[in-house]
Amino acid sequence: MLTVQNVTKTYGSRKAVDDISFTLGDHGILGFLGPNGAGKSTTMNIIAGYTSSAAGTVMVNGHEILDDPIGAKKNVGYLPERPPPLPGHDGKGLPFFHV
Numbered sequence: 001m002l003t004v005q006n007v008t009k010t011y012g013s014r015k016a017v018d019d020i021s022f023t024l025g026d027h028g029i030l031g032f033l034g035p036n037g038a039g040k041s042t043t044m045n046i047i048a049g050y051t052s053s054a055a056g057t058v059m060v061n062g063h064e065i066l067d068d069p070i071g072a073k074k075n076v077g078y079l080p081e082r083p084p085p086l087p088g089h090d091g092k093g094l095p096f097f098h099v
């Protein structure tokens with residue numbers, strides 16, 4: 001279960017993510033659609049704990065990503081665009097590498 005609530009992220013004066021909220025159930029599939037610069041990668045980076053949000057909460061299976069980053073990351077598999085994945089860094093292995 002993933003809950004993203006009122007998440008906002010700014011880079012200087014630029015709002016990369018502007019007050020987004022959504023929920024993903026245990027058996028759902030969710031994709032982000034949007035033009036270049038819409039904030040898709042930034043949102044994923046916040047959910048995965050790669051970057052922090054300026055406001056809002058992200059709950060991953062009951063663990064808040066900033067309050068309990070290790071608990072949350074144990075429930076996330078994530079392959080970022082950068083840096084390119086190394087051998088063994090698949091969706092399962094990478095989070096444990098970072099934890």
Ligand SMILES: Nc1ncnc2c1ncn2[C@@H]1O[C@H](COP(=O)(O)OP(=O)(O)OP(=O)(O)O)[C@@H](O)[C@H]1O
Pocket residue numbers: 011014015016017034035036037038039040041042043
């Ligand atoms: N590290 C950063 N420093 C400054 N601005 C950033 C940074 N990362 C993203 N941005 C800005 O935040 C906004 C959202 O970028 P983001 O990369 O999340 O969009 P995106 O939807 O993933 O775009 P794309 O489809 O091109 O991958 C853009 O205006 C971008 O220029």
Ligand SMILES: [Mg+2]
Pocket residue numbers: 040041042
């Ligand atoms: Mg992107």
